[in-house]
Amino acid sequence: MAKYSVVGKRIPRIDALSKVTGTAIYSGDVTLPDMLYGKVCRSPHAHAIIRRLDVTKARSLEGVMAVITASDVPGYKNRSPLLLVEMPHLAQEKVVYAAQPVAVVAATSIEIAEKAVGLIEVEYEELPPVLDVLESMKPETPPIYPDLYTNFIARPPTDKDSKPSNIAYHISVNRGDLEAGFREADLIIENTFRTQPIHHGYLEPFAAVAKADVNGKVTIWTQTQGVFTARQMIAEFLGLPPTQVKLVPVEIGGAFGGKSYLPLAPLCALLAMKTGRPVRMEMSRDEVLRDGRPAPGSVTTIKIGVTKKGYITAASATFIYDAGGFPEMSHTMFVRGNTFSQYKIPNIKIEAFDVLTNTVPVTYYRAPSTPQSHFAIESQMDLISRALGMDPLQFRIQNSTAEGDTTPSGEILPKVGFKETLERMAEYLRQKGSLQGENRGRGVACGFWHGAAGSFGAYVNVNIDGTVTLVIGVTDVSGSRTSIAQIVAEEFGIPMEAVSIVVGDTDTAPWSSPSVGSQTIYSLSHAVYRACQDAKDQLRRLASPRLGVPASEIEFANGQAIFKGDTQKSIPLAALGRSSLGFRGEGPIVGRGSIAGLPPAPSVAVHAVDVEVDKETGKVKVLSYAVAQDVGLAINPMSIEGQIQGAVTQGIGWALMEGYVFDRGKVQNTTFLDYRMPTATDVPMIDTMLVEVGSTTGIYGLRHVGEPPMVGTLAAVANAIHSATGVRLKTLPMTPEAILKGIKKQGKS
Amino acid sequence: MKLKINGREYEIVSGPGTTLLDVLRYELRLTGTKEGCGTGSCGSCTVLVDGKAINSCLVIVGEVEGKEITTIEGLSRQGKLHPLQQAFINEGAVQCGFCTPGILLTAKAFLDSNSHPTESQIRQAIAGNLCRCTGYDKIVRAIMSVADS
Ligand code: FES
Ligand code: FES
Numbered sequence: 001m002a003k004y005s006v007v008g009k010r011i012p013r014i015d016a017l018s019k020v021t022g023t024a025i026y027s028g029d030v031t032l033p034d035m036l037y038g039k040v041c042r043s044p045h046a047h048a049i050i051r052r053l054d055v056t057k058a059r060s061l062e063g064v065m066a067v068i069t070a071s072d073v074p075g076y077k078n079r080s081p082l083l084l085v086e087m088p089h090l091a092q093e094k095v096v097y098a099a100q101p102v103a104v105v106a107a108t109s110i111e112i113a114e115k116a117v118g119l120i121e122v123e124y125e126e127l128p129p130v131l132d133v134l135e136s137m138k139p140e141t142p143p144i145y146p147d148l149y150t151n152f153i154a155r156p157p158t159d160k161d162s163k164p165s166n167i168a169y170h171i172s173v174n175r176g177d178l179e180a181g182f183r184e185a186d187l188i189i190e191n192t193f194r195t196q197p198i199h200h201g202y203l204e205p206f207a208a209v210a211k212a213d214v215n216g217k218v219t220i221w222t223q224t225q226g227v228f229t230a231r232q233m234i235a236e237f238l239g240l241p242p243t244q245v246k247l248v249p250v251e252i253g254g255a256f257g258g259k260s261y262l263p264l265a266p267l268c269a270l271l272a273m274k275t276g277r278p279v280r281m282e283m284s285r286d287e288v289l290r291d292g293r294p295a296p297g298s299v300t301t302i303k304i305g306v307t308k309k310g311y312i313t314a315a316s317a318t319f320i321y322d323a324g325g326f327p328e329m330s331h332t333m334f335v336r337g338n339t340f341s342q343y344k345i346p347n348i349k350i351e352a353f354d355v356l357t358n359t360v361p362v363t364y365y366r367a368p369s370t371p372q373s374h375f376a377i378e379s380q381m382d383l384i385s386r387a388l389g390m391d392p393l394q395f396r397i398q399n400s401t402a403e404g405d406t407t408p409s410g411e412i413l414p415k416v417g418f419k420e421t422l423e424r425m426a427e428y429l430r431q432k433g434s435l436q437g438e439n440r441g442r443g444v445a446c447g448f449w450h451g452a453a454g455s456f457g458a459y460v461n462v463n464i465d466g467t468v469t470l471v472i473g474v475t476d477v478s479g480s481r482t483s484i485a486q487i488v489a490e491e492f493g494i495p496m497e498a499v500s501i502v503v504g505d506t507d508t509a510p511w512s513s514p515s516v517g518s519q520t521i522y523s524l525s526h527a528v529y530r531a532c533q534d535a536k537d538q539l540r541r542l543a544s545p546r547l548g549v550p551a552s553e554i555e556f557a558n559g560q561a562i563f564k565g566d567t568q569k570s571i572p573l574a575a576l577g578r579s580s581l582g583f584r585g586e587g588p589i590v591g592r593g594s595i596a597g598l599p600p601a602p603s604v605a606v607h608a609v610d611v612e613v614d615k616e617t618g619k620v621k622v623l624s625y626a627v628a629q630d631v632g633l634a635i636n637p638m639s640i641e642g643q644i645q646g647a648v649t650q651g652i653g654w655a656l657m658e659g660y661v662f663d664r665g666k667v668q669n670t671t672f673l674d675y676r677m678p679t680a681t682d683v684p685m686i687d688t689m690l691v692e693v694g695s696t697t698g699i700y701g702l703r704h705v706g707e708p709p710m711v712g713t714l715a716a717v718a719n720a721i722h723s724a725t726g727v728r729l730k731t732l733p734m735t736p737e738a739i740l741k742g743i744k745k746q747g748k749s
Numbered sequence: 750m751k752l753k754i755n756g757r758e759y760e761i762v763s764g765p766g767t768t769l770l771d772v773l774r775y776e777l778r779l780t781g782t783k784e785g786c787g788t789g790s791c792g793s794c795t796v797l798v799d800g801k802a803i804n805s806c807l808v809i810v811g812e813v814e815g816k817e818i819t820t821i822e823g824l825s826r827q828g829k830l831h832p833l834q835q836a837f838i839n840e841g842a843v844q845c846g847f848c849t850p851g852i853l854l855t856a857k858a859f860l861d862s863n864s865h866p867t868e869s870q871i872r873q874a875i876a877g878n879l880c881r882c883t884g885y886d887k888i889v890r891a892i893m894s895v896a897d898s
Contacts (some may be wrong), residue, residue, distance in 0.1 A: 019846030022781015022821030029780035253847030645884030672790035
């Protein structure tokens with residue numbers, strides 16, 4: 001008999017019906033009476049001082065209700081530009097990237113708002129833009145911010161860094177004796193790898209609708225991965241206490257990390273306050289690509305030493321991430337926990353830097369920093385296994401870490417399924433057999449994600465008809481509502497149809513961290529589980545005298561509270577729900593649960609991809625793709641498969657075709673025609689193997705799911721191209737031109 | 750001007766040069782049709798005009814006067830889901846759902862003209878509709894399951 005009756009089942013998403021019928025409400029679908037339209041005026045320059053900003057003409061245009069610049073923002077009054085609480089939404093004195101907002105307009109129609117933007121007069125004094133990270137890091141390069149000292153994020157400046165710098169953040173890790181480690185090695189390989197800035201490519205552009213009521217409270221409908229963090233950011237911008245701001249959740253049309261920041265909502269809220277009327281703002285795709293916060297490009301130099309038998313003795317690496325124009329979203333802070341953790345490396349040195357440039361500021365994208373670092377690490381692992389003549393999976397299995405091993409960050413690994421997952425893939429490939437045919441090649445790679453865990457609350461109501469309502473404060477970006485509903489159904493022994501989930505607004509829902517870091521289901525499930533236990537204890541106390549059995553002997557199945565010793569002794573939840581109310585009842589049954597500080601449950605995903613390369617055109621065809629991932633326990637296998645398949649497709653786009661084209665810091669490819677993403681013809685079916693090595697910390701053994709499958713893709717594809725052509729590409733994207741160039745060069749040598 | 754949408758006549762006040770997408774979303778509040786790009790390159794605004802899938806962001810209403818327009822709101826009839834809608838639900842082909850209305854309508858037009866397609870024909874047919882969440886796997890399977898039945 002299966003251990004669980006609802007958990008582990010392929011249950012369709014509870015939000016699917018509203019989405020296939022077009023009735024689901026996204027931010028841009030919200031309309032309020034008497035609504036105004038907002039539009040942003042953006043900088044045309046990547047780096048410039050604002051000498052004059054005159055909005056008088058725009059303000060006097062008929063139909064314009066408000067024009068706002070940085071000096072109108074209450075939250076800027078006491079704010080250093082580097083307060084690092086929230087992104088500066090309007091430039092003050094200086095613009096640091098092209099498309100940075102300098103003013104925003106509200107008018108009675110979109111057309112008038114656009115016309116007003118054209119009437120805003122800005123005089124810029126252009127400064128030479130800093131565009132290259134290596135250039136930007138040099139001490140002689142003028143700092144973009146005269147008051148930014150390295151690691152401002154982590155600590156106040158010390159005497160040591162008395163000089164401002166474009167290095168926003170720097171970390172180093174040292175373990176063991178690096179030199180001794182390299183001396184022990186029989187083979188040392190060193191290479192430099194580069195990745196390009198990349199966009200999340202969510203299909204839904206940003207939108208926001210806001211209104212202010214007579215009491216000064218502001219209500220906002222906008223897509224965000226975290227309604228409470230959004231509330232905080234907007235409140236600070238508006239200079240209001242957080243509870244004077246209300247975020248209403250809406251459906252989110254794809255996020256992947258890209259919808260934690262709020263390009264429109266704070267502006268929209270301020271316009272609503274100033275005008276006293278509801279305001280809607282929407283970004284065009286062009287604006288999304290120019291100001292839509294990509295994942296950073298990177299430069300990684302990596303050196304690994306191994307013995308003849310294929311044991312790693314030492315590794316050193318320098319990871320440099322291009323932060324773009326703002327220092328807030330550090331990627332190096334993820335490096336410590338997410339690099340080299342799946343391998344035993346006795347001697348290690350890591351340096352990582354977030355470096356500012358005058359390009360669009362970055363944000364987090366599906367396992368931030370880690371696909372980039374793993375492109376380098378896993379390409380390098382492939383090169384070493386080739387040099388040693390070892391099977392690439394065996395090489396990884398032999399070096400993989402297990403429970404009790406120490407990672408570079410000094411963390412002792414809990415129970416993990418790295419080896420099991422690698423072995424599962426090895427077994428799959430044995431069964432599949434070797435790849436036949438000319439110009440074809442197979443690549444494997446292993447991606448690690450440490451995971452995050454936030455703080456979450458949950459309320460559970462047992463209703464008078466025996467159904468259960470769960471109230472949470474987490475927006476759904478991954479199918480979380482369905483998986484969480486499965487847990488509630490499982491815990492109460494009721495069918496899925498008897499569970500309803502309410503994602504509340506910030507006035508009604510319990511506090512929740514944002515949906516990031518693959519933490520949502522992993523952490524939230526704890527709070528939900530506890531809320532269920534709390535409510536079940538109340539039900540037991542109600543049922544115990546009625547059944548004449550001790551409360552501790554009561555369990556729940558088929559919509560009933562049942563005596564363990566004699567299943568004839570039972571009472572429906574509906575009867576208990578009803579009896580709790582009314583004159584003599586004990587009051588409604590409300591369970592509550594909270595969680596914070598859960599240790600993460602690290603996970604790996606192992607990739608194998610077969611490609612065919614057209615030697616005439618350089619075009620890569622992905623023939624087949626498989627991922628084995630340790631998910632701990634698959635609450636909903638169908639949902640997890642979908643996460644893996646989506647992540648892999650994003651990774652294939654990153655590896656082969658996507659990337660920003662800049663001209664002096666300005667994004668040039670601002671439509672989906674020239675920012676090309678994978679279509680259905682670019683990818684095959686994607687096989688998934690869900691390995692279930694239960695974690696010791698997650699409910700039912702859960703692990704993090706959404707991000708790990710992105711991490712290994714880039715290197716897997718590069719390794720497959722190497723197998724097919726003999727060409728090793730160390731720079732992304734691996735376009736047909738780049739591959740052809742490699743093939744030609746090979747022919748010459 | 751009058752438009753015939755999902756079997757109903759609508760009197761339109763927007764000018765004939767307005768895009769069909771803007772009329773649907775802003776004037777008629779039929780917001781099931783989505784705008785992902787506005788330049789004809791994502792397919793999220795797909796609707797059917799006389800049974801053919803078109804990008805409504807590229808068409809002005811003057812061109813579709815008198816034609817039969819079907820939006821996602823009109824795909825299910827009398828509360829009964831179209832088999833494609835049911836298949837998308839069952840197969841897990843829906844994640845964020847932003848691409849879903851457009852892909853469903855593209856798939857409907859395609860299956861109406863080719864009821865037994867191969868996998869690669871299905872992939873070709875929906876190549877103008879981007880989906881960033883699913884990797885297309887379950888979408889293709891859902892369409893195949895309807896074609897097979
Ligand atoms: S919105 Fe029409 S094709 Fe993208
Ligand atoms: S389901 Fe999100 S874009 Fe397709």
